[in-house]
Amino acid sequence: MTPETAYLLYFAFALGGAGVYFMLPRGEATKPAVGALFGLGSLIALSLVLSTRIITPDHTTYYFYLFSTIAIAAAVRVITHPKPVYSALYFILVVISVSALLVLLEAEFLAVAAIIVYAGAIMVTYLFVIMLAQQTSTPHYDSRSREPLLAVMAGFVLMAAIATRSADIAPSRVVASDARSQVTSPVVLVSDGATDEPTGTINEPLTRGNTLLVGASVMTRYVVVLEISGVLLLVSMVGAIAMSRKRVPMEGYRPAAPPLGQIGKEVEPY
Amino acid sequence: MNSLAEYSVISAILFALGLVGFLTRRNLIVIFLSTELMFQGIVLNVVTYARLHGNTDGQAFGLFMLVIAAVEAGLALGMIVLLYRRRGTLDAEAWSFMHG
Amino acid sequence: MWEFLTSQMGVSIMLAAVVFGVMQGVVAYSIYFERKIAAWIQDRCGPNRVGPFGLLQPIADGVKFIFKEDVIPGHVDKVLFVLAPTMMFIIAFIGLAAIPWGGQWLVDGKLVNIQVSNPDIGLLYLLGVGGMGVYGVVLGGWASNNKYSFYGAIRATAQMLSYEIPMGLCIVIVVLTMGSLRLEEIILPQTAYWSGAIPKWNIFLHPLVFLILFITMLAEANRAPFDLAEAEQELVGGFHTEYSALKFGMFFLGEYAHMITASAFISVMFLGGWHLPWLPWAQPEATSFAAVIVKMLVLGGKIAGFLFLMMWIRWTLPRFRFDQLMRLAWLGLIPMTLGLFMITVGLLYFGLHRSWAWTCGGDTVVLVLTLMYVAVSRREVSGRTPGMNVIGVGTAAG
Structure with missing residues (x-):
């Protein structure tokens, strides 16, 4: 990786960090539109960097750009959306687009297994808990973040570090010699x-x-x-x-049923 | 054909976004969603390297990672339900006794 | 142009368009036939006013769905309220992409699959799509911000999660028997014959698995007797209480499309898909265009048979109570399928997994054990316990 592309990559991550900072829920100070603008710039810079790594574009390249864009955008919404239900739904979108990327990497089995396990089972239980615990109003702790600036800086520095090293992969041992x-x-x-x-x-x-x-x-x-x-x-x-089982009363204990006239009177079980 | 580096970059981005979400959000459920997001990044990364080396070890690891994610979700949700019953809120700050 | 149309890509695109278009009509008319069958079972006439024999009724219904005022109540979560029926509709239809409709077509000296897509993991794809089917119900119920809808959504979630387990185990049993996840490769071994007469359909190998899979399919499609999510006596309309006009119509169409996908799936897994014994066009060797059409008709006939069976069940059996539903899954179907699974694995180890006597013997053992347990168990099958607080029975009995 040449220094120019590295600086472009850092620039992309700086823009992305700013975008995520503006989109994170901070009460009145949240500016999703500004954040989305920064994020768009970041994605464009990132695609410029990645295009230097692509030798001969074919149809998988376009699929890659499509699904990775969806994955990143949805992932940002997972962590920035003030409503947990929407976070969970955006996470399903992340799972589906990551599965598409896995298909491009010829891991079809894992891709479908991820969809079955995540989208089919885990996220349904998440939604179940969210729905039980929270109704439609947004409580205060969902519209405020903890230390958004420091967290964004830490996260994006880490991202830049990993991504710069990752972008340098030289596929020296390509095909199965293993x-x-x-x-x-x-x-x-x-x-x-x-x-x-x-x-x-x-x-x-x-x-x-x-x-x-x-x-x-x-x-x-x-x-x-x-x-x-x-x-x-x-x-x-x-x-x-x-952990989560209800404390069941002892055997033989029966709460008194309210008298409701004829309805609710005791009858012999048939 | 691509060089696979870009898949790795995407996985790094997903991982770091999950980290940011984990650090900033205060809703217990969103915190655990962020860890699932980090899992997604890691699965993508191991599969990328598996493709690079031309074997299926990474995919096997990805499969085990799905198991870990399922285990984590089960325990985490059980715990969240328990905590919610105690305090009636999903706010993680509600549990910071020692915080000054 | 002909070159493109007869390539795999062209055939896939055309087939996708044709299947999607035909399914809209089939779904609309299956609603008509459901009403006719209900009328027949209840000794009524059914729809007979619009057109001859009421045949234009689905079109009238469709026009009504489109032109009615589309109410979005003020207290709902608007995005999810609109998203839910859309998801239900789309997810019910994308499962059809992996169904092998008509074997292979020999055109210009090359074989083309009559299948929108033939992935290596076709069976898992269908399982994954089926697992996503719950979102329409859950989101619709939650977004409505209405207690009845919410109860419907919660019931649907618990029910679908519970019935996915026996369904997955049944599918694993079929995969173990057939040794492939590719739907075409599941059909092909079923086209052979035992002693030259009986087709080697999986239903003869594993009748009990077929029955359990059919039950779980009914539950996954939210059909009676498992339609607790929309039990109108208890929950008004269940998860679609707040819906009207086109969005309600999409829920409706989605349910019937789900039934069709499930029927096609179970036909492929247990009834040999497009195969029909002794019909020369419905054999794997036949690859002419006429054979493709005949195979499609054969699969369509099997789907129609299953649809009729589902409607018959709906208008014959009463609905389960919720605890009965849960007990059927967790204490009935899951132990049974686990037993069947272990028997199949054992037979696979000895290479007997495709011999009729052994697999049917295994099914019989599981069935007999279940019946014995039910006979000696001190609990009522209906779930009634001596201390149970029965509300409403007093008035009904007296």
């Missing part, structure tokens, strides 16, 4: 001879049997991790039930 991942799967990974040469591109798609490969990897090399995650889920289930 024999361990071939395990017992019948599908042979694509491998061409020139793996040592940093070409700057990824040449071949991995394979079509993505589910098969992930399954083989999970069930052979990482089988212990799989077992442990099963135990973890069990522990979480027990913990969640133990």
